[in-house]
Amino acid sequence: MRVPNTAAPSPENRRAWPAGASTRVPYWVYQDAEIYAAEQQRIFTGPVWHYLCLEADVATAGDFRTTFVGGMPVVVARDTDGEIYSFENRCAHRGALLCLENEGKARDFQCVYHAWTYDLQGNLKGVAFKDGVNGKGGMPKSFCPEEHGPRKLRTTVLCGLVFGSLHDDVPPIEEYLGADILARLERVLCKPVKVIGRFTQALPNNWKLYVENVKDSYHASLLHLFFTTFRINRLNQRGGVIVSETGAHHVSWSAIDAGAAPARRDAAYSAQGIRAEKDAYRLADPSLLDGRDEFGDGITLQILSVFPGFVLQQIQNSIAVRQVLPKGVESTELNWTYLGFADDTPEMKTMRLKQSNLVGPAGYVSMEDGAVGGFVQRGIAQAADAQAVLEMGGDGIESQDSRATEASVRGFWNEYRALMGL
Amino acid sequence: MTDSGFPQRLAALNAEYARCIDDDRMEAWPEFFFERCLYKITTAENHRNGFEAGIIYADSKAMLKDRVSALREANVYERQRYRHIVGGPAIIAEERHVVRTESPFLVTRIMRDGRMDLFATGKYIDAVGEDADGALRFVERIVVCDSARFDTLVALPL
Ligand code: FES
Ligand SMILES: [Fe+2]
Numbered sequence: 001m002r003v004p005n006t007a008a009p010s011p012e013n014r015r016a017w018p019a020g021a022s023t024r025v026p027y028w029v030y031q032d033a034e035i036y037a038a039e040q041q042r043i044f045t046g047p048v049w050h051y052l053c054l055e056a057d058v059a060t061a062g063d064f065r066t067t068f069v070g071g072m073p074v075v076v077a078r079d080t081d082g083e084i085y086s087f088e089n090r091c092a093h094r095g096a097l098l099c100l101e102n103e104g105k106a107r108d109f110q111c112v113y114h115a116w117t118y119d120l121q122g123n124l125k126g127v128a129f130k131d132g133v134n135g136k137g138g139m140p141k142s143f144c145p146e147e148h149g150p151r152k153l154r155t156t157v158l159c160g161l162v163f164g165s166l167h168d169d170v171p172p173i174e175e176y177l178g179a180d181i182l183a184r185l186e187r188v189l190c191k192p193v194k195v196i197g198r199f200t201q202a203l204p205n206n207w208k209l210y211v212e213n214v215k216d217s218y219h220a221s222l223l224h225l226f227f228t229t230f231r232i233n234r235l236n237q238r239g240g241v242i243v244s245e246t247g248a249h250h251v252s253w254s255a256i257d258a259g260a261a262p263a264r265r266d267a268a269y270s271a272q273g274i275r276a277e278k279d280a281y282r283l284a285d286p287s288l289l290d291g292r293d294e295f296g297d298g299i300t301l302q303i304l305s306v307f308p309g310f311v312l313q314q315i316q317n318s319i320a321v322r323q324v325l326p327k328g329v330e331s332t333e334l335n336w337t338y339l340g341f342a343d344d345t346p347e348m349k350t351m352r353l354k355q356s357n358l359v360g361p362a363g364y365v366s367m368e369d370g371a372v373g374g375f376v377q378r379g380i381a382q383a384a385d386a387q388a389v390l391e392m393g394g395d396g397i398e399s400q401d402s403r404a405t406e407a408s409v410r411g412f413w414n415e416y417r418a419l420m421g422l
Numbered sequence: 423m424t425d426s427g428f429p430q431r432l433a434a435l436n437a438e439y440a441r442c443i444d445d446d447r448m449e450a451w452p453e454f455f456f457e458r459c460l461y462k463i464t465t466a467e468n469h470r471n472g473f474e475a476g477i478i479y480a481d482s483k484a485m486l487k488d489r490v491s492a493l494r495e496a497n498v499y500e501r502q503r504y505r506h507i508v509g510g511p512a513i514i515a516e517e518r519h520v521v522r523t524e525s526p527f528l529v530t531r532i533m534r535d536g537r538m539d540l541f542a543t544g545k546y547i548d549a550v551g552e553d554a555d556g557a558l559r560f561v562e563r564i565v566v567c568d569s570a571r572f573d574t575l576v577a578l579p580l
Contacts, residue, residue, distance in 0.1 A: 195471075195473055196473050196474055196475040197464065197468050197473045197474070197475030197476065198465075198467065198468060198473065198570060199465065199468075199477055199570060199572065200570050200571040200572070201571070201572055201573075201574070201575070202571055202572065202573045202574065203574065204573075204574055223498065225495070225496040225497070225498070226492055226496045226497065283484075283488050283491075284484035284485075284487045284488050284491070285480075285482050285484035285485040285487075285488055287482075287485075288485065288488070333571075338473075338475040349474075350481075352475070353474055353475055353476070353479050353481075354479060354481070354485075356475040356476060356477070356479050357478060357479055357480075357485075357489075360477045361477050361572040361574075361575050361576045362463065362477040362478045362572075362575065362576035362577070363477070364492050364496065364497065367497050367498075367499065367575045367576075367577065368497065368498045368499070368575075370574050370575040371498075371499060371500065371574055371575050374574060
């Protein structure tokens with residue numbers, strides 16, 4: 001007779017969050033296919049806003065772009081009324097993709113399968129052979145095109161960013177972000193942007209591991225040596241973390257602290273014997289670091305996240321938006337759009353091109369972020385019921401004037417658990 | 423420059439370049455370029471759209487050296503190497519001091535655990551010139567990758 005293994009918890013028990021733990025994350029949350037499926041419903045279809053594309057991507061009537069909300073394919077288009085619309089990229093007939101391009105210009109969308117046509121708002125406008133051929137076949141007289149169509153998203157534009165939501169009760173985007181986060185978004189996206197590059201990074205990990213990494217201000221100067229050595233970012237520079245009310249969104253920032261003596265700034269690192277401390281290392285071409293204080297406030301780094309999967313980054317003069325798309329339990333796509341401003345001088349343009357080295361899949365300060373999620377995913381392979389520890393900076397989710405904290409990571413889980421009912 | 427021996431010299435340049443990276447002699451990699459140069463990794467889509475940013479962008483040999491220093495001293499990545507297969511170069515145009523050429527490439531990536539992937543394909547769009555000693559070097563090497571998607575990270579240059 002086989003003895004039942006009582007040590008292994010049943011699936012239901014396993015998915016109970018450790019009691020009262022705002023400082024613990026059970027590893028099954030990154031591994032479980034049922035959790036992944038539930039996220040599609042509760043998070044991605046829930047009362048949240050998703051970044052879809054830039055307003056500049058759909059600048060004039062007929063411009064469209066395709067993207068995703070969670071796993072759902074989505075079309076974003078500007079109609080002749082000047083408004084931007086977004087809808088599921090799915091034909092109402094038998095489900096084929098409506099649009100097979102990344103971007104383009106269209107007067108309408110026609111499904112390739114049986115040629116049903118849709119306007120730029122996603123309304124079904126035409127059914128091929130609706131009345132049959134030579135009086136035979138065709139749709140029943142009772143068929144009403146208005147009752148058929150792909151799912152529409154609420155669509156809104158903020159600071160040149162297009163957001164969409166599948167939920168009817170999501171608050172307006174400004175309210176969703178809250179005043180503090182909104183102000184930091186407006187700080188960077190203060191004038192018309194210009195795309196200077198697009199890159200996609202395939203990450204070998206659950207989407208939440210990347211979002212946590214973005215919100216984790218603690219790791220920046222420890223994992224990324226380049227950052228630290230060149231004083232682009234140090235924990236003991238002036239800086240802090242702003243966490244939105246429920247923890248959903250965050251801003252991590254740092255600024256040059258002209259007052260602090262270099263020796264003192266280094267001491268904290270040397271005392272810890274941290275790998276990220278290597279003072280002899282200098283650039284042969286330091287022009288990379290000749291950035292301008294273009295926003296006039298001395299802030300050299302600002303990472304802003306909007307729940308669930310949007311990031312706006314300013315690292316010196318390198319500005320980019322990142323879209324985090326889940327592609328499977330252990331697979332995530334990160335879409336980078338590198339930005340400049342429409343009024344950039346040639347010198348500023350050159351500076352942004354040079355500083356594009358800092359970010360992206362080969363970025364001096366972000367290369368490691370692409371891999372570290374995979375290190376966790378592989379590390380926890382047989383540790384579903386073990387838990388991550390999130391105690392840096394206490395157990396709260398309040399804004400802090402230190403970056404040696406995991407407050408915004410705890411904030412993410414606070415919002416996540418509320419939506420997931422975990 | 424483009425006498426009858428030129429195609430062979432060009433092919434030899436490409437072969438040496440690939441060996442340098444694949445054999446992990448990265449310190450020698452900047453020497454394939456002039457002091458003032460342009461090295462960039464981008465995608466076919468960006469290239470077509472005139473989007474100028476790259477995931478690696480260097481407009482001086484010193485910046486390439488910094489890439490190597492960062493690779494050796496700063497950046498953290500799992501042990502890996504590449505194998506470049508570079509196709510025959512096409513000579514596109516001859517200008518006063520440079521020849522514009524294009525060569526297709528294919529790069530596999532071999533990870534420490536033995537996993538081997540087709541990592542990148544694309545073409546090098548080059549401007550090649552002769553240095554004071556008559557050796558060929560790159561004035562420009564634009565690495566145009568066919569796909570816009572990069573797996574995990576691009577640690578080593580292409
Ligand atoms: S599936 Fe689109 S027309 Fe039939
Ligand atoms: Fe990071």
